[in-house]
Amino acid sequence: MQKADIHQRLTPAHISLSAWDVETGKGIWKKVVEKTQEDTRGTFCVAKESINQGEQLLVEEPFIRQIEAKYKESRCHHCFQSLQGSSRTKCRDKDCKWNLRYCSDDCERSAWTRSHQWLCRFPELAKEDPDIIFAVEGYFVSKSQNQETIPNLVSNREQLNASLVKDYREKLAKVAAIFYLTDHVIDCIVTIIFQIKCNAFAVKTAESVPVDASFVVSREFLTLGRAVYLSASKLNHDCSPNAIISFGDGGANPCQLKVQCVKGPVEKGNEITISYGPLASVHAREDRLKKLKEGYQFDCNILIALYDIPSDTKSPKSIYKCQICKKGRLYRQQAKCGECGQEPNWAYFIKAENQVEVLKQKQDYVQVFKLQTDIYHDDVLAVGKTADRVAMYACNSGQWELASNYAIMSLTVAQKVYGKLSVEAAEEMMKVATILLNLCLTTGKRRKAAMLHIKSTIITYRILGLDKTAPEDIEELEDMSAHLMFIQ
Ligand SMILES: C[S@@+](CC[C@H](N)C(=O)[O-])C[C@H]1O[C@@H](n2cnc3c(N)ncnc32)[C@H](O)[C@@H]1O
Known part of the structure; x- marks a missing residue:
C-alpha cells in the first residue's frame, strides 16, 4: 500500500478513536x-x-492547549515550559515537518496521543489558521473520550450570526478534504470553534523586566498560549x-x-x-458590556x-464632592447635598469634567489629578487611575520621589474602594514597594518606609493567598528587602 493511501485510511473519520493513553479529566473542586x-x-x-x-x-x-506561535522555538509545544537549558525533544516521526519542540519524551508522547498523531502526516496543515487547528485538536481529544464536542461546554452558537458559521465551514474545507470529514463532523468542529471562543483561558506567566539601570520596576505578563x-x-x-x-x-x-x-x-x-x-x-x-458581548457572546x-x-452617568462610582461643605457626597444631578442641604452647581462639575478631557488629550495628568481631587471624593477610581498614571510617568523619567507620592495616593484609593485586603490593593502595594526601593537606591531616602511597606505587602499577599498564585512576587519582595538591608 502507498504511504498516501495509509494516510487516508488512518484518519479519525474512518477509524474509531479509543481512549488509549489520552489522559484528560476534570479538576476536582474543593x-x-x-x-x-x-x-x-x-x-x-x-x-x-x-x-x-x-x-x-x-x-x-488543560483538556486542550495551544502554544502562541512566537514561543514555538523557545518553549515546549505541550507544557509551554521554557526550553532554555533543557535538551530538546522532537517529534518521534523523523519526517515530521511541523517543527515542534518538547521539553521531554513524556510531553512528546502526550501531544502525540492527543492529536499530533493525526496531524503529523499533513505538513500543509501546519500553516492553517490556528483557530481551525486548535478546534480540530479539540475534536480529536473529544473523540478519544467518546464525545463529539468538548464535553459539557457552552458554545453560544445559537446566538451567532449564520454567516459566521458559514465562514468557518469554508475555512474548514482543507481539513475536511484531507481527513475525509463528514458534514456532521465538520459541524461538530464548528461547535468546538465556538466552545473555544467562550471557554478558553489565555495561559499567562509573569516576568520581571528591569527598567533602565535600576533594580526592578515593571512586571509584565506574557501570554504563552491558550487552553480549555x-x-x-x-x-x-x-x-x-x-x-x-x-x-x-x-x-x-x-x-x-x-x-x-x-x-x-x-x-x-x-x-x-x-x-x-x-x-x-x-x-x-x-x-x-461590549467586551463581554464581542468576546464571549453574552449579555452580563x-x-x-x-x-x-x-x-448620562459616566461611571457608577463617580461621587462628586459638594463644593460648599466639601463633605457631602453627590451623585450626578442630585438636587441637594445630603450634608449641608445646598443646591450643587452642576454646571461647575460639567465644566471641570470637560477641562479634564482637554487636559487628558494634552497628557497633562498632574493637572487632571488636581481637578479630579477638587471635584471628586478620594474613593473615586478615576482619581486613583490618574495618580497611577502620573506615578508611572515619573518612574519612567527616574523621578522616584514624585512617583512614590502619586503611587501612594493611587494605593489609598484602591484600599478605599476595594478594601485593604483586596487583590487590587495588593497590586498597588507591589508597585509602591518597587518605587520606594528605587527611591531609596537612588537617593538613600525613605529606607524605613520602604522596609515597612515591603513587610506589609508580603503579609497582605499571604493573607490573600497570593503567595501561592504569585510566588515570584514574594521572591521579589524578599529580594527587595535584602537589598535594603545593605543601604545605610
Ligand atoms: C466559561 S462559560 C461559564 C459557564 C457557563 N455558564 C456554562 O453553563 O457552562 C461562559 C458562558 O457562561 C455565560 N455567562 C458567564 N458569566 C455570565 C454572566 N455574568 N451573565 C450572563 N451569562 C454569563 C455566558 O453564556 C458565557 O458565554
Missing part, C-alpha cells in the same frame, strides 16, 4: 459545587461550605469577582490552572466568580442587574 439553572447563565459554581479568603479551590490540567479546562470553564463572570485564576506551579508546569478565593469569606450557597477580562476597577460599564446579567444606572 468546597465548590457546579449548579445549573434554566436561565441565561447556565451552569455556575457555588460554595458548598463557607470559603475563606486565600483558599485554593481548584488545580486543573473542563472544571474552571464552569466559572461565570463578574466584573468584581471573588476568585482569581493563575497559572503554573511556582515556575514549573505553566499550563496548570489554579483558582483561588480572593474576597472572602464566601458564605455557603454564594456564587464563585472570576473576571473574563473586564474589571469594574479598570473599565467603564459600557466598555465592559450581573452588570445589567446591579449597575442599572442612568445612561
